[in-house]
Amino acid sequence: MDLSQDLLDRLLAESLRARSFAHAPYSRYQVGVALLDEQGRIHIGANVENASYPQGWCAEPSALTAMLMAGGKRAVAALVTGPGPDIITPCGGCRQKLREFCEPDELIIIAGDPGGIRQRWTLAELLPHSFGPSHLNF
Template sequence: MELTQELLDRLLAESLRAREFSHAPYSKYRVGVALLDEQGRIHIGANVENASFPQGWCAEPSALTAMIMAGGKQAKVALVTGPGPDIITPCGGCRQKLREFSVPDELVIIAGDPGGIRQRWTLAELLPHSFGPSHLNF
């Protein structure tokens, strides 16, 4: 799937829109993500904090859940946005969750903020030598 400027603009807009749904009353750090699945559909998610801090969750699992519930099987692009100016990437746990539903060399992770797209990597670059479903031989 080609990442045209039009598609990148749409993913950025959807990721920024997802930030509006963030529930971040404690940190005030709103994160959004737009996931592009293997069918070309976009699924969004936002971080959700909880007063019992370990019970909250990141934006990426929210979007992965939306993708799975819509019948998606594989994430192709994840565009993650924070407030800026610092570049935001998925945390370690979210990188592993994304690994479950992607091909690490093919999943493109893009960092953005209200100012635009800042940087991109593959999941393999952010999570080298990862453990995944193929290691279990089921």
């Protein structure tokens, strides 16, 4: 999918806004995601830490839940932001969660931070030879 500069700017702004909702009292590493669905709607999510560390969750599942609750079925692009300057990408588990709602060679993953957009990939580049719904023959 070709993402216009205007749409990229909106995704970046929403991802940075999502970071402000992060609950990260332990790591202080706020992550935001702006997820674009097949209908052109943007859904945001933030990481939520928990004192019992394994019970927290990443920003991507939050955005996917928002997408599903709004009636979205397919993710088209995900812009992930952290504090910078290091580039942030979805963790392995989140890559697999995103895989459930896309075709890996069509989902665009974009890394950003308060300084702007840094890099982009397809999910297939970040999660090669992935396992997905089609493997289950349902």
